Amino acid sequence: MKHAMIFVNLPVADLAASRAFFEALGYTFDERFSDENAAGLLLGDTQVAMLLRRDFYQTFVPDKQVADARSASEVLVCLSAESRDEVDALADGAVAAGASAGRTEDHGFMYGRSFDDLDGHTWEIMWMDPAAVEAGPEAYAAGQS
Template structure:
């Protein structure tokens, strides 16, 4: 079996969270989805588990951070600057908040950040390693 990552995120409204992630390009895996959790697939190796607060609490007793905090920033790479712009617009138009951090444009690397409806931070970026400065 190849290595995979399952990112677990607590969400306040499972249906709204699923709709958001579908809108930005994730697909639902119904095999791991019920009324308390949903598996949203980005690629063969990257899955996001959306967990109701009740389901989350079956895994840990640690408090769920408030939506305006930063517990982690998840990053996804894209094939072009345009693709980074598209997903950022989709996030803002579907219940998330676009450009929560300043746009990063270093020439060889371009990035933008958004949150999902529950405040989880996603950084999207394009990078051309050949264009990196030598130092």
């Protein structure tokens, strides 16, 4: 089955602050999916992160506790980048905008950094050599040995 779009829903404590944070990183929002309860963060042509006020998010899961991403993890959002420099620019920009720096992984053909946003959601930014994408990371790495 193939899906036309993906919407990742994330609870946030302060919708305006979260929106400003991602705008500081150069992201834009789809106003068709934004109102006083939600902001549709555009991650690509068919990828949207829905930043939802915590109380509004709760309405979608009334019988479950909404996780606090500062103390528990339920999802890692990983975004691809065009280059190692783009990985660094986005991760550095996030930290400058108030994020907490996460880990760095450098395997030569694959490079990534992560950060936790204002609500503690972990975002990973990753670049992979196009040849490794084509072959698959493990096969590419094995061929480089």
